[in-house]
Amino acid sequence: MTAVWVAIAVLALATAGLKLAGPLALGGRPLRPGVMSVVELLASALLAALVIVETFGNGRALVLDARVLGAAFAVLAVWRRAPMIVVVIGAAAVTAIARLLF
Amino acid sequence: MEGAGERRRAGIRRGLPFGIAVFAISISFGVLARPLMGPVAPIVMSIVVFSGSAQFGALAVLLAGGSAGAAIAAGVLLNARYLAMGIALAPSLRGRALSRAGFAMPLVDASWAAASRGDGTFDPWYLVGVSIPQYVGWVLGTVVGVVLGSRLGDPKALGLDALFPAFFIVLLFEEARGRRRLVAAAGGAGIALVLTPILPAGLPILAAAAAAVAASRLRS
Numbered sequence: 001m002t003a004v005w006v007a008i009a010v011l012a013l014a015t016a017g018l019k020l021a022g023p024l025a026l027g028g029r030p031l032r033p034g035v036m037s038v039v040e041l042l043a044s045a046l047l048a049a050l051v052i053v054e055t056f057g058n059g060r061a062l063v064l065d066a067r068v069l070g071a072a073f074a075v076l077a078v079w080r081r082a083p084m085i086v087v088v089i090g091a092a093a094v095t096a097i098a099r100l101l102f
Numbered sequence: 103m104e105g106a107g108e109r110r111r112a113g114i115r116r117g118l119p120f121g122i123a124v125f126a127i128s129i130s131f132g133v134l135a136r137p138l139m140g141p142v143a144p145i146v147m148s149i150v151v152f153s154g155s156a157q158f159g160a161l162a163v164l165l166a167g168g169s170a171g172a173a174i175a176a177g178v179l180l181n182a183r184y185l186a187m188g189i190a191l192a193p194s195l196r197g198r199a200l201s202r203a204g205f206a207m208p209l210v211d212a213s214w215a216a217a218s219r220g221d222g223t224f225d226p227w228y229l230v231g232v233s234i235p236q237y238v239g240w241v242l243g244t245v246v247g248v249v250l251g252s253r254l255g256d257p258k259a260l261g262l263d264a265l266f267p268a269f270f271i272v273l274l275f276e277e278a279r280g281r282r283r284l285v286a287a288a289g290g291a292g293i294a295l296v297l298t299p300i301l302p303a304g305l306p307i308l309a310a311a312a313a314a315v316a317a318s319r320l321r322s
Contacts, residue, residue: 001140002170003164003169003170003173004138004139004143004164005143006170006174007160007164007170007173007174007177008143008146008147008150008151009150010170010174011147011151011153011156011157011160011173011174011177011178012147012150012151014174014178015151015152015153015156015177015178015181015184016207018178018182018184018185018188019184019187019188019206019207019209020188020203020206020207021185021188021189022185022187022188022189022190022191022192022206023188023191023192023195023202023203023205023206024199024202024203024206025192026189026192026193029192029193030193031192031193031222034318036193036222037318038314038315038318039189039190039222039314040220040221040222040318041282041283041286041313041314041317041318042186042187042190042286042311042314043190043214043215043218043273043277044274044277044278044283044284044286044287044290044314044317045286045287045289045290045293045310045311045312045313045314045317046183046186046187046211046290046310046311046314047211047215047270047273047274047277047278047287047290048274048278048286048287048288048289048290048291048310048313049290049291049293049294049306049307049309049310050211050266050270050294050307051267051270051271051274051291052291052294052295052298053294053298053303053306053307054267054270055267056295056298057298057303059162059303060298060299060300060301060302060303061298061299062295062298062299066261066264067263067264067267070261070264070267070268071264071267071268071271073268074264074267074268074271074272075271078271078275079275083119084119084120084123084272085119085122085123087268087271087272088119088122088123088126088265088268088269088272089123089126090268091261091264091265091267091268092126092260092261092262092264092265092268093261094261094264095261095263095264096259096260096261097261098261099258099259099261100259
């Protein structure tokens, strides 16, 4: 149990540190234009990486499982401009049904 | 220019569907964490860490019999992207260090992406607003998961693990408009695919930032 509490305390501090490092060190000062144009593109790159890891990742491996069908539903639903809640709940439902059937 | 309160309220409205999704995700965290951590620790963890990827990552290590150090390392790596997001956010935060810290603490993926104005700057009050329903949803969902526990059944059988990719797909579609952003997204996806089998979890996501550097060299 001690390990659990140590992990919680250190992770809380480390997460805060990661979030605060940039704003406390650089806050308010404008970045150079070259850096700014990277920042502008950072969200697209990181979000796409998160989609891949959450769809295919299983620890240090890539796997194909029922999540892929849920993610495919999500892509289709976003494409058809479905509301966010339909997209995410639908993705879970498709994944659950796929696991039930196969 | 709208007032801070107005921007925050607009953010809260925007954050409500994220809050519902996060609520469902954190139920599965509570269900999975309870047998190992007991009833209190998972809730405390959601209150003070407030990060799905780090909490699930650390839990997976502990469930596999790993040490506290290994769990911490996994969580920190999974959250390393917050360093990049914080640096991106920094120029948009004015005022004293304490107020900048106050805006940076609620930073989570969905809020950061939603508050992005598209020109490299961010709307700080909107970011705080989008985070509020997610924080409430995250903590409440953990409580529900811990209380109901295994009576809910296996979170995977309910497809709850598919909420993560769906969540990020919504954000990605809103963000990746225009040629350079599509190139950055494709590059980030490719880097994650190649590096996931090679590097510890979390690092491939941070490495995907290289795609933003590469895409910034393109003409818009």
